[in-house]
Amino acid sequence: MESSHLENIIQGIPKAELHLHIEGSFEPELMFEIAKRNKIALKYDSIESLKKAYNFNNLQEFLDIYYAGAQVLIHEQDFFDLTWAYLKKVSSQNVVHVEVFFDPQTHTERGIAFEVVINGIYKALEKAKKELNISYKLIMSYLRHLSEEEAFKTLESSIPFKHWIDGIGLDSSELGNPPSKFARIFEASAKQGYKVVAHAGEEGPVEYIWEALDLLRVIRIDHGNRCLDDDKLVHRLVEEQIPLTLCPLSNLELKVIEKMEDHPVAEMLDKGILATIHSDDPAYFGGYMNENYYAPAKALNLTKNQLMQLAINGFKASWLGDEDKEKHISKVRSYFETVSL
Ligand code: ADE
Numbered sequence: 642m643e644s645s646h647l648e649n650i651i652q653g654i655p656k657a658e659l660h661l662h663i664e665g666s667f668e669p670e671l672m673f674e675i676a677k678r679n680k681i682a683l684k685y686d687s688i689e690s691l692k693k694a695y696n697f698n699n700l701q702e703f704l705d706i707y708y709a710g711a712q713v714l715i716h717e718q719d720f721f722d723l724t725w726a727y728l729k730k731v732s733s734q735n736v737v738h739v740e741v742f743f744d745p746q747t748h749t750e751r752g753i754a755f756e757v758v759i760n761g762i763y764k765a766l767e768k769a770k771k772e773l774n775i776s777y778k779l780i781m782s783y784l785r786h787l788s789e790e791e792a793f794k795t796l797e798s799s800i801p802f803k804h805w806i807d808g809i810g811l812d813s814s815e816l817g818n819p820p821s822k823f824a825r826i827f828e829a830s831a832k833q834g835y836k837v838v839a840h841a842g843e844e845g846p847v848e849y850i851w852e853a854l855d856l857l858r859v860i861r862i863d864h865g866n867r868c869l870d871d872d873k874l875v876h877r878l879v880e881e882q883i884p885l886t887l888c889p890l891s892n893l894e895l896k897v898i899e900k901m902e903d904h905p906v907a908e909m910l911d912k913g914i915l916a917t918i919h920s921d922d923p924a925y926f927g928g929y930m931n932e933n934y935y936a937p938a939k940a941l942n943l944t945k946n947q948l949m950q951l952a953i954n955g956f957k958a959s960w961l962g963d964e965d966k967e968k969h970i971s972k973v974r975s976y977f978e979t980v981s982l
């Protein structure tokens with residue numbers, strides 16, 4: 642199928658991806674290939690039947706399938722192949738900087754060593770830096786359905802690899818697992834020099850966003866859709882320019898929104914929130930960065946200025962140094978001088 646004018650414009654934008662779970666980039670084709678070489682039986686007998694199961698009513702239904710898929714990852718090579726496939730794909734979409742989440746507990750709980758996981762991911766990121774000219778940061782995420790004690794063990798395991806890890810995240814089942822449960826581990830993580838972010842206000846209430854800010858002291862909120870329920874919170878996010886990493890296709894697939902026309906990104910930009918666009922779990926939600934820009938752009942008739950602002954915000958919200966941020970932002974601005982919408 643021929644791509645539309647809007648798709649072509651989006652393809653050309655230099656982009657930063659800041660909310661991506663590497664396990665969520667596990668495409669069914671690669672999952673079957675790795676399952677076969679590791680002699681692990683999947684619950685589904687074909688790629689088609691697996692894809693049919695990608696029909697979620699909420700976050701938990703997705704997580705159950707996402708964790709099941711990750712079980713076939715055993716060896717360093719598996720983690721390398723997973724990460725490399727993602728990086729090649731986004732490079733083809735003109736993504737030039739990535740900040741990648743990994744969930745060590747999904748693997749260490751099954752007896753896979755922390756170093757096996759991180760070595761594979763790190764080697765692929767380094768290869769992408771050299772061969773694809775993609776810069777990166779790595780974010781280790783705690784699973785919030787597990788205990789504080791488990792998170793402390795994970796922090797401990799990460800210490801020998803501290804120089805490879807830029808930050809800490811908090812993901813998995815949100816409802817019933819408020820940020821307050823992780824206040825001490827976030828404090829300990831920050832003491833190690835890690836930057837901190839957390840998923841909040843995806844399915845959970847606005848109070849979880851306040852807790853992430855006040856108790857976990859996060860510098861970025863992942864999702865944060867629910868902030869619009871609270872004017873005082875919106876004011877705080879705008880005042881402090883705390884970025885929200887939004888994931889439109891994820892929101893649609895997990896029924897955080899009913900239809901793309903309901904996505905809050907345009908309203909957030911109007912209010913001066915530092916909103917950014919990302920893919921979350923692209924293999925499960927039907928699209929990588931281009932598709933996540935395209936869906937709201939089309940449904941909400943985003944203007945050229947709004948698209949440019951989203952791309953600029955992606956770099957502003959990143960953990961790149963000021964000089965690199967400026968370099969990318971000026972490339973975004975020059976690009977938009979060449980296009981009309
Ligand atoms: N882990 C992977 N994707 C997630 C999401 N959208 N929310 C919470 N945890 C996740």
Ligand code: ZN
Nearest residue numbers: 812840863921
């Ligand atoms: Zn996420």
